[in-house]
Amino acid sequence: MRHTYHDVEFCATRVALSLLAGKWKPILFFHLFAGPRRFSELWRDIPRVSKKVLLEQLRQLEAAGLVERTVHNGFPPEVTYQLSAKGAELGPILRRLDEWAVKHIEGVVQIS
Amino acid sequence: MRHTYHDVEFCATRVALSLLAGKWKPILFFHLFAGPRRFSELWRDIPRVSKKVLLEQLRQLEAAGLVERTVHNGFPPEVTYQLSAKGAELGPILRRLDEWAVKHIEGVVQIS
Numbered sequence: 001m002r003h004t005y006h007d008v009e010f011c012a013t014r015v016a017l018s019l020l021a022g023k024w025k026p027i028l029f030f031h032l033f034a035g036p037r038r039f040s041e042l043w044r045d046i047p048r049v050s051k052k053v054l055l056e057q058l059r060q061l062e063a064a065g066l067v068e069r070t071v072h073n074g075f076p077p078e079v080t081y082q083l084s085a086k087g088a089e090l091g092p093i094l095r096r097l098d099e100w101a102v103k104h105i106e107g108v109v110q111i112s
Numbered sequence: 113m114r115h116t117y118h119d120v121e122f123c124a125t126r127v128a129l130s131l132l133a134g135k136w137k138p139i140l141f142f143h144l145f146a147g148p149r150r151f152s153e154l155w156r157d158i159p160r161v162s163k164k165v166l167l168e169q170l171r172q173l174e175a176a177g178l179v180e181r182t183v184h185n186g187f188p189p190e191v192t193y194q195l196s197a198k199g200a201e202l203g204p205i206l207r208r209l210d211e212w213a214v215k216h217i218e219g220v221v222q223i224s
Contacts, residue, residue, distance in 0.1 A: 012213035017134075017138055021133035089216070096205045100201055100202065101124035102124045
């Protein structure tokens with residue numbers, strides 16, 4: 001069945017890529033694949049991102065259902081972020097993409 | 113080994129995603145996965161893309177080594193585009209991403 005114009009807008013791959021692309025999201029995913037992280041840990045481990053930008057990126061990922069935010073009661077209360085089940089499913093795909101890029105794109109680095 | 117700042121710039125996944133993201137590249141890949149295509153075929157099959165934008169997208173993919181351009185002698189001479197070996201390796205990865213998106217993102221369509 002031939003698809004009409006609106007499919008370009010809603011092409012699954014395009015929408016998925018738009019959720020992942022950008023300067024900070026790939027490296028955010030990388031850190032969150034390691035498990036739940038406090039905001040302060042993410043801010044420390046991702047060089048040169050401002051707190052404002054980091055918060056905005058996390059909110060976008062949360063809105064897309066890829067990240068979950070948990071508030072832990074205590075004094076002061078603590079907030080951790082972790083990948084949702086949906087977000088975690090992207091792990092193997094992004095790893096394959098990372099391997100492809102390391103194999104084929106000069107000068108890139110595999111963040112270990 | 114902890115990576116320093118410049119790695120964010122050269123993070124393999126980030127660079128790969130930047131090559132693939134955008135309005136037209138995912139659907140271009142979709143069509144080129146089916147085999148070599150003439151410019152006129154691509155322009156016909158991708159609704160509402162202008163010739164100028166299509167040409168620019170193909171040039172970017174060619175510059176990234178993901179697409180090869182072949183000029184066939186004849187009258188008039190014909191130009192076809194096809195994925196390079198490097199570009200074709202992205203097929204399974206983009207297919208997995210497409211499946212993930214169809215499963216998890218409401219309203220997207222799998223272009224068949």
